[in-house]
Each structure stands twice: as C-alpha cells, then as structure tokens.
Amino acid sequence: MVQDxxxxxxxxxxxxxxxxxxSSTYTKYVSGLHxxxxxxxxxxxxxxxxxxxxxxxxxxxxxxxxxxxxxxEGTSKQKKKFNSKHSEKRNSISNNGxxxxxxxxxxxxx
Numbered sequence: 001m002v003q004d005x006x007x008x009x010x011x012x013x014x015x016x017x018x019x020x021x022x023s024s025t026y027t028k029y030v031s032g033l034h035x036x037x038x039x040x041x042x043x044x045x046x047x048x049x050x051x052x053x054x055x056x057x058x059x060x061x062x063x064x065x066x067x068x069x070x071x072x073e074g075t076s077k078q079k080k081k082f083n084s085k086h087s088e089k090r091n092s093i094s095n096n097g098x099x100x101x102x103x104x105x106x107x108x109x110x
Contacts, residue, residue: 002037002060006053020049029053036063 009029013020026049030038033056040059046052 002033002053002056005032006056010049023047025049026052036068 006029009032010020013025019025026047029049030041030052033041037056037059041052041056044055046055
C-alpha cells in the first residue's frame with residue numbers, strides 16, 4: 001500500500017543529512033512507486049514529497065474503488081536499496097565482526 005510505503009520511506013529518510021524536501025529524495029520516492037501509480041502521478045504538477053504522498057494515496061484509493069489490486073511498491077523489478085551511508089549504518093548489525101544488512105526500503109538509485 002502507498003501509505004505503508006510512504007511511512008517506511010519517511011522513517012528511513014529521517015537520518016542526518018537526508019532532507020525530505022530535497023529533489024533527489026523526491027525522485028527516489030517516486031521511482032519506488034508501482035508503475036501504475038507513478039504514471040498517474042506524472043499527470044500532476046508536483047515536485048515535493050508531501051504533495052506526492054497525498055496524491056498517490058488518493059490515486060491508490062481511486063484504483064481500489066475501481067476494483068484494481070492493491071499496489072505493491074518496490075516490486076522486484078524496481079528494487080534497489082535506498083542509497084545513503086547513514087541509512088546503511090543504521091540498518092546494519094554486527095555479527096562476529098561481520099556486518100550484515102537488515103532489510104530496508106528498496107528504491108531505484110538516481
């Protein structure tokens with residue numbers, strides 16, 4: 001669901017030096033959306049995360065009302081890890097000196 005995706009995206013973006021108003025953060029958010037929702041979003045003049053998340057939630061509700069399946073953001077075709085060294089540090093754990101990444105938000109890189 002878009003709402004779950006948006007919540008997780010914002011949670012991971014709340015690291016030092018990651019701005020929710022930065023255009024690259026917005027681009028990463030949009031690129032991780034389901035294709036159908038991303039296409040519908042492109043019909044709007046929007047370039048900020050707050051407005052985009054509001055519009056995508058509305059688009060998803062409209063699609064559900066039409067009987068379409070719920071969107072699954074970050075499908076395997078679209079997946080790449082959110083590329084932030086601060087996020088990587090936060091999402092990693094130490095195991096006998098080896099570092100393993102916990103699962104994180106999957107997005108296309110710029």
